[in-house]
Amino acid sequence: MNSEDRRLVLIVDNSVNLYGLGREILKNNFRVIESNGGEEGLALARQIKPDLVICDISTSSSDGLFICENLKSDSATSHAPVILLGPMAQQIDGLRAGADDYISPPFDSHVLGLKIENLIRLGDAMRGKVVQEMSAQSEWNGLSDRFLEKLEQLVLENIADPDFGVHEMAFQIGISVSVLYRKLRLHTGATVNEFVKTIRMKRAMKLLETGIYPVNEVAAAIGYEDSKYFSKEFRKSFGKTPTEVKRRAR
CATH class of the missing domain: 1.10.10.60 (Homeodomain-like)
Structure with a gap:
């Protein structure tokens, strides 16, 4: 697959270990951009509009929960699924912050890769459904308008x-x-x-x-x-x- 055709994944973290994990499991299937922490990650997400974001819940420059909440509340980034990586003790907090999935160590690279693919596929399907419904509604409204116009013309005649x-x-x-x-x-x-x-x-x-x-x-x-x-x-x-x-x- 051409690199430009691959889906874009943003990793927001300052952990060398996570960087290595990200490269290992994603480099063959996705385009990966990495950010050195929270504020930079938020700014970068707004700029590049990734297909998915992976965020370490323990990022030091900005709280990972705060990052997730901001991504989900911003219209420029809310479309992107967010996977939070962190300790099991903070799983509920992570999901409440709007995370689409939460993974605790030890990380299984195969599982993480499948979760990324599934979330991106689900996001595509949901956006496709919305577009289809909007198109159908637009077509329906057009038919409705033409139908009423024809009836009104008949009455006037x-x-x-x-x-x-x-x-x-x-x-x-x-x-x-x-x-x-x-x-x-x-x-x-x-x-x-x-x-x-x-x-x-x-x-x-x-x-x-x-x-x-x-x-x-x-x-x-x-x-x-x-x-x-x-x-x-x-x-x-x-x-x-x-x-x-x-x-x-x-």
Whole structure:
């Protein structure tokens, strides 16, 4: 494997023994960068954005738990799994600090290598799932928007027809009535009749706000044959009568 294709592992430690262990188990499978202690390690992690961090919990220049907490709380480094190396007595503290794994001596180089591979693979899978879900959601939202736009256009094209309703809409859009009900409820939380009424009332409001059209003509223009019934439904929608809106528009 080309060295540039290998995953990047950062070792934060000032222990010669750990350096040697890191080189021995990682050099054939990963690119390894080593840091001489805590503050330098944090700065380097933010700069190179490693695929995984190995940190000695007993680093002298900065507490290993503090390093782990900072790595996990920083958006630039929180993606990277962290393996803490330290005494068994501090295992709980290490895991509470956000470590993805905690290993105590004696270190088994084979086990450490497998843990590194597994954590990187798991991180890749999780990021892939997030991207897939975001893409699916984006596609779904796009489909939802197009579906609603098509329905609204159908209502506007037939807005003066008092008989235009769920059956005509389902027929024109090419789906069954039951599917239309389910999809519209899913996308808007409204029934088909509520959706149609909302569009009609919005159009009525626009016409009335011009101050030009009589109320009965506005009612007929949006598919209401009874102007009194239209006025009642309009008031339910906007809290005011069509006459009040028209009067204020003058």
